[in-house]
Amino acid sequence: MSTLIKIAWRNIWRNRLRSLVVIFSIILGIWSGVFINGFSYGLNRQRTFETIKSNLSHIQIHDTAWSQDPNIENQVLSPEKITSFLQNHPQVNAVANRILLNGIISSANGSGGVQITGIEPEKEHGLTGLADDLTQGEFFGEKKNRIVIGEAMAEKLKARIGSKVVITFTDSKGVIISGAFKVVGIYKGVSSQLEQLKVYVRQRDLRKLLNEEITVHEIALMTTGMEMVESVQQELQQKFPHYDIQSWDEISPELGYADELMETMLYIIIGIIMLALSFGIVNTMLMAVLERKKELGMLMAVGMSKKRVFSMILWETLMLSLCGGPLGILLGYFTILYTGSSGINLTMFADGLQSFGMSPIVYPYIEISFYFGTGLLVVVMALLSSLYPARRALKLNPVEAIRTI
Amino acid sequence: MPVIETHNLERVYQDGSQVIKAVDGIDLQIDEGEFTAIVGPSGSGKTTLLNLIGGLDKPTGGQVSIAGENISDLSDNQMINFRLEHIGFVFQAYNLIPVLTAVENVEFIMLLQKKSKVERRRRATQLLEAVGLGDRLDKKPGELSGGQQQRVAVARALASKPDFVLADEPTANLDSASTANLLDIMARLNREENMTFVFATHDQRVIDRAKRIITVEDGKIKSDVKVDH
Incomplete structure (x- = not known):
């Protein structure tokens, strides 16, 4: 041979x-x-x-009715129970909860429909990394009624750092609520669609504008790695059966x-x-x-x-x-x-x-x-x-x- | 027992509507230790006869026996194996594997016979020394003269310890000195080892050395003469 x-x-x-x-x-x-x-x-x-990173997170937890009807009323009840469990979970890197409201943003030069995301800025660090995506300004600071918007939105509204914008949304009874916010940061997102869609404000500022008690609509978390997503999701589903717990590929199947x-x-x-x-x-x-x-x-x-x-x-x-x-x-x-x-x-x-x-x-x-x-x-x-x-x-x-x- | 024996051997070719009898009822017997030349003009059937004797072609009638075994009914694969074990070949050209050295070329046949490496090397060296190429073992065919290449081919033909060596125009491309030298070597092997040689040739230099000359014409044996040198 x-x-x-x-x-x-x-x-x-x-x-x-x-x-x-x-x-x-x-x-x-x-x-x-x-x-x-x-x-x-x-x-x-x-x-x-x-x-x-910027949008989905590894796992999202919502009220079971949320995916059918993303309405202000469909909140996550007692989110503290879930977040405190997650914060101590060894396979979870970061947890944040968010208020999500659909509304309109407007300036003297234009307006557009947006998803207003109420966040706790300090908790977003391990999750969206939004602070790192800022191309101008800062990530909130201490003063109230500050807003972070995307580059594409800033262009549409012709807004700069320090510009005043108004966000408008409705509460659970259909009452229209408006609030004036000052642009404090402009971020660069993965896509211009996303930059136009998402604006970020503090949860506490939103709560002040709303005349009602509100918990959160979304708990988002990042696991220690992509390969952990499935097991953490299963564990959560067993522990919290009355919530809608979805992994990133279920939220966005096309990905x-x-x-x-x-x-x-x-x-x-x-x-x-x-x-x-x-x-x-x-x-x-x-x-x-x-x-x-x-x-x-x-x-x-x-x-x-x-x-x-x-x-x-x-x-x-x-x-x-x-x-x-x-x-x-x-x-x-x-x-x-x-x-x-x-x-x-x-x-x-x-x-x-x-x-x-x-x-x-x-x-x-x-x-x-x-x-x-x-x-x-x-x-x-x-x-x-x-x-x-x-x-x-x-x-x-x-x-x-x-x-x- | 004769080494080669044919009975009423026939090989017919169909060329369009024409039927050509290349070999037409040849009875032939070649014994061990013969040094025979088959001669005849082109188209006489000499090459066809040689191919039939060498198991390279199948007769359409009659039979060929080598060392008592009828080879006419062997399958293609059996025939390849039979040739390997029983017949040594020397062709006019393209005898050697160009990428192997002289000694590797001779060993190759024994490799096909699944002989051990030590035995292969020993016998190949011995045979190449016998044909006067002891100092050319590691030369590739391209580095050897035409005469030297034919001598390697003779050594290779003998390597498998065949019943006889079939040489088809082995001197066609050689000058006189190389031809004489090659024929000397084959004659010596015939004399000393009693090796049977069968040539197909029209080279007078070969015919002059043969001890038996079989002349073929129109597919039949025209004459069969034994010569004493």
Whole structure:
């Protein structure tokens, strides 16, 4: 067997240039496949992370009626019980509760519908990281009736730091309530839609405006990692069965689907690249077989079995592919390792990207298992590509093959 | 017992509507230790006869026996294995695997026979020394002259310890000195080891050395002469 492999290996290098061209194309093909996948996957993952961070959190707890009717009345009853449980939970990093009201924001220059989010600023730190997203101003401070709005909203209202805006909403009895707030901070969100949708005020300021007792509408929490979400969610569901406890992918199913879809997509892309490469390999090996007709005929004449001739061509194809495949994967790995930490700056196209909820700096990323999957695909592709040339070799008739001088 | 025996051997080709009898009822017997040349002009059926004797082609009638075994009914795979164990081949060209050295080329046959590494190396070295290439063991075919390559081919043909060696125009591409040298070696192996050689040739230099000359014409044996040198 080892001599057969040795012959196969040396045969590859009989036509050095031809083999190098094929190997180089395999390297390039696999590398680009890995990189494109890393880029897309990274982009998607980032979008998921950022949406979770700025908007969804890992888990949200609401009143059971909230998802049907996000009305001011559908509050979380006795939220302290849940928050105190969560604050002591080892798998929970941060908890915050929020009042959510739909209303209108207006300035002298414009107005728009918004979701008014009443927060306790100090609790939001581990959750939304809103304070870090501020591009102007500060995160509330001590004075009352301060508001933080998004860049897109600021532009729409032509508001600056210090500008006065009015927010309007209704209470549970339908009474319209308005309050004047001073813009104290402007944040940059993952998307311009989100920047226009969400405005943040202090819970205590909202409570003062409302002439009624109100608890909160939402308890949001971040676990210690994505992989903990499911178990924490299950635990909460058992402990607090009368609440609606949803994980991020239940709140925003399209994000979860995008994740699953992406994985399938990645393999499809790599598969298409491999299919294209396999044609090159088949072509090269076919040439190698046909130009060695006489030699292969001689081998069969002197007693080399068909099985051995077949496996020799198989080994040649396999080694040709395995010269390029792992190098392409390795090159892809290092490219993703490098760009994954330094990021790829797409500021030129950032405006477009941002409106899709994507960050202008992309950090490519691929699961380690994908590299192994790709490696396996290379071997499968090599084996499949070898079948036709190897079969052609078997069809050679030793007599005709030798006697054509 | 004869090494090669054919009975009423026939090989018919169909060329369109035309039926060509390349070998037409040949009865032949070649004994151990013979040094035989099969001669005849192109198209005489000499090569077809050689292919049938060498188990490279199947007869359409009659039968071929090698060392008492009828090979006409063997399957393709059985035939490959039979050739490996019983027949040594030397062709006109493309005899060697270009990526292997001389000694590896000779070893290759024994590798196919699943001989041990030590035995392979020992016998291959011995055979190459016998054909005068003891100092060229690690040269690849491309680094050897045409004559030297044919001598490696002879060593390779003998490596499997065959019943006979079939040489098809082995000197066609060689100059006189190389031809003489190659024929000397084969004659010596025939004399000293009693190895049977069968040539298909129209090279007079080979015919001159043969101890038996079988002339084929129109698929039939025209003459069969034994020569004393």
